[in-house]
Amino acid sequence: MDHAPTTLIGDALNRVDGPAKVTGTAMYAGDYKIEGGISEGYIVEAPVGPGRITKLDVSAAENADGVIAVLTYRNAPAQKPYGTPEDEGRFTQSHAVLENDQVRHFGEPVALVVAETLEQARYAASLIEIEIEPGEGVYNPLEHRDQEEQPESVDGLSEVDTYEGDFDAEFAGSDFTVEASYFTGAQHSAAMEPHVTVAQWDGEKLTIHMAIQIIASAVSAFANTLGIDEENIRIISPFTGGGFGSKLGVHNEAILAALAAKHCGCAVRVAQTRRNVFANGPHRSRHLQELKLGAGKDGKLKAIRHYSLASMARNYPFAEAPASPTRASYSANAIHTIHRVVKADIPKVDSMRAPGEAIGTLTFETAIDELAEKCGIDPVEFRLINEPQADPTSGDDFASRRLVECIRTGAEKFGWSGRVKPGSRREGRKLIGHGMAVAIRPNTLSPASAEVSLTADGRLTARLDMTDIGTGSYTILTQIAAETLSIPADRITMELGDSSFPTTAGSGGSFGAASSGSALFDACNSLKSALGERLAQAGVTANAFTIKGEKIVAGDREIALADILDQDGLQAEGSVDPDNHGNGKAEYSYGVQFAEVEVDADTGELRVRRMVGVFDAGRILNRKTARSQLMGGMIFGIGGALLEESLVDDRYGSFMNRDFAEYHIAVNRDVPDLDVNMLDGYSKGSNPLGSKGIGELGICGAGPAIANAVYEATGVRVRKFPIHLEDVLDQLPAL
Amino acid sequence: MYPLHLTVNGTAHDVEVDPRRSLLDLVRETLNLKGPKKGCDHGQCGACTMIVNGRRINSCLSLALSHEGDEVTTVEGLADGEELHPLQQAFVEEDAFQCGICTSGQLCSAAALIDEIKEGLPSVVTGQDPVELNDEEIRERMSGNLCRCGAYNNIVEAIRSAAGEQR
């Protein structure tokens, strides 16, 4: 038999799930058909919040064509109180909905109409009469700074605040300083697949098809919300249509589907509408960030202070950490980083791709650019001058840090020729600017497990509850198994996205590939050892062997797998425990971004013309999918710098641009040539694979590189994001 | 309920439909073809793109009833049996998708785009020049298909490569 050659880790293997995705046969949560049919649920949102429901008349809706039930707090099945148990994390505690007559925020579901068809449910929803007595709401953290508080924790970091060195003295002793306030708007992950869940009960057993990034915590969330045993819950999610943080946890449609399916005794699908997503999914908070930087005449940083203020959704403990990159990017005598929140009556605030770094580098790296300019030092050189030897905040050694190599490589590939006088580079009607910024993102490892099974027909099946949200999980896991067991990729079946499989950390925080991959690597190594033992029992001693067709080849010996395997093949399990890795080293992925922008000298319209990114993400598991992820990150960065903002009407605490016509993500024409480069390497000690996180790295630094280029093009330091044409309009040359 | 006759991927269908049903919901729910996706249901993302009588449209913004007698092609109708359409093959080779939820719409758009170029239909970047297939044209013409994963550059590569093969 002729098989494709064995694939190695790092190879540019085409996505193994590619054919399913291009033929429309990959099954996403909303695509499942269930015997007996699926009823459709449609969410009715609260017009304002907080408040108390004073009128909720559902009679017309109940009597409308095709309506099976209208769920409200009056008839919804019992749930555990929202946010309990309190000692659980935000992903696993109760996400109760339709609990009582209290409304926490605008857009919260106050009813769910279940009907035979979507058209019927949607129309009946419009017949429900709601009145809400509004309460006093806190919406805009900037208007309630008297209520700012230190959160108990911030996302991804062990310390909320850090105070290294004497900031005041160092700042006072600096020759050049920058002191500025920045505003970054609220944003939504806006995955192309809106949150969707199909729920079905069979007695005590609940089966869920849903769009989700992490399966295990979702199981706990259903159990804690509905008060049922985790053993009775099965979540199936082999394909998720993008997450970017928004699908880390379960959201209202998921709980509503489970409640409705129970109440109605039939399978129910609740698909959030695109407008729903903006209030029933999470968002990135608006942030105020204040930066104070000081340097000596030699360009050496003396003082850094980064303060951040955000909204925390009341009763949902999440705070983003924009000062995260500030703690680890540069050497300085004093580094103070402070995170504060104001609790607000708004939809969930949670992770959006590269929480912390996406908006943290946006402000910090533009402030660094400004300081470099004040010092009269080229921004590339400035960063090289301030390269630290150990983590500047913790003092820990770096596990691996090749930032200088990234910067030098990037400068060469971009053709960086130093700063020019702002506004002096012009081509016809376009003002041209160049800018650069550094990318940094913490690298983490989470517990994960996997199981593999080899059968006599030479096929390997691996199972883990890892998800594929577009990252390429199926593909890189196939490569890890193929290399470890010397088995052709086309003999491997990767089964993911099912809560009945061994538990992983799922997809998120750029830890997915390393965590699930390391667990699978361990399982494959166990299987390899077991196979070696079987071979030895059969009288073959070999250091290496290859699986070819239904045979195992060791040196010049070929043995039928059937001769050494049991009837049901050979199984092995594997896992990874983060406590056995890292060794107290500071773990980050790194990169650099260079951008060229054009600004219409007459109208101020801003467009990106080209970008170069160079990234140090340890061992690259698949050159093709890794490049794609980094590129996608850079495009997210374009959006963050120039396009994306969820606009809040602070009179109502409601988002107003709740669709793709008004919430602008980049379209194809917004994206120029992107030169993506990876310094392939091996990050020893990070994890058994030597890889580092890649899914969020591409955003980091992309926004500030663009902002710094806008400055060079126009001479305007814009300190609010996204940057719009009106921010530079008044400074454009006279016509 | 109203009677409707239309052809989807070469198969004729006679169905009874709620006049409110969109072409997208007809195809997904009534005809059970799940390839086309609903990303926004308001013509703002392109995930539902289908080719109707040779022209691509947002099927979510079109009432099923307005397609009496029409010929509809969805992503399921692109491949020739087991053999992938050159665009499908190119999308796999160029890694022109990540999560895959926008892909069926991207592919239908891309297939129609190649025909639009042949037909000489201009875009806003064409100006007074004859229509030709270049990156700027592809980018403008594919701007009605959002991709949040950011596969745009690979989509452009895939279309260029597939269009080349077809010449």
Next chain:
Amino acid sequence: MKPFEYDRLENSHDLSAVANGRYLGGGTNLIDLMKHQIETPDVLVDVTRAGMDTIEQRDGAVLVGSQVSNTDLAAHPLIRKHYSVLSTALLSGATQQLRNKATTGGNFLQRTRCQYFYDTKRACNKRQPGSGCDAMNGLNRFHAILGESENCIAVHPSDMAVAMAALDAVVLTRKPDGSERRIPAADLHRLPGDRPDLDHVLEQGELIVGVELPEKPPKLQAYRKVRDRSSYAFAVVSAAVALDVEDGQMRNVRIGLGGVAHKPWRASKAEAALEGKAPDTALFMQAMREEMADATGHGHNDFKITLAPRVVVSMLKQLTGLGEN
């Protein structure tokens, strides 16, 4: 979406049977609004198969059927050659998918993108007369600076209509009683006044059957759309400019502005200030400042008062050879 009866118009010359209906063209805006129940017709009359889908020349003018798609109109050789401002405006709007479906008549009748109009939980006099205008003191970056009223500051979103207004196109309509009207494109839409719920001057049952593009349009034409995204975005400000330069003097100057008012805005003051004069950048700017004399900002959209003149001046410079591409 409210239940409705669906009907098809077979003959555009006999509207008597469908007088109570709401006409459905491409539906790219109407279906959108019906899903939100901002539009709730009881009877929907599909007019896409009733003829009205040809482009023909008659006595020098070009007659465009109301059901000609935006794609076909933009691509037609006559339009590309003699009315390029219209072709460019059409192609600047929406996406290929939407232009394939959207019709000439329907494009005129698309409704505002004001976020308060779309959010049925908020106050909007256009959607619900008497409820108030939440945009006035709310988020209004995309809103009107000219001709607005205390009741409404929404803008009309069409690109095509701006070019039609600048070309002095005439909208041809037919009423259920068989009578016909010729409405200048610039007069089709209304200013909001105290009836912002009325976008245009058409009566119930009156159908746009076509558009007449007058012969001999100005030779120099351009459409420019300033927007945040490079494609697939509504205009922050747009402009359609057409003029001739004869013997060093500007003639037949037409300037249409989009994204600044409740209707496509003919900058007639600026046109008058330029007519018969020699092209000159300072003069361009002075003319547009005059046009903006009565403009008011509402906070987030103040910048449009600066931007709109810059866009037009930039285009005039380009068309008359004084500026760069």
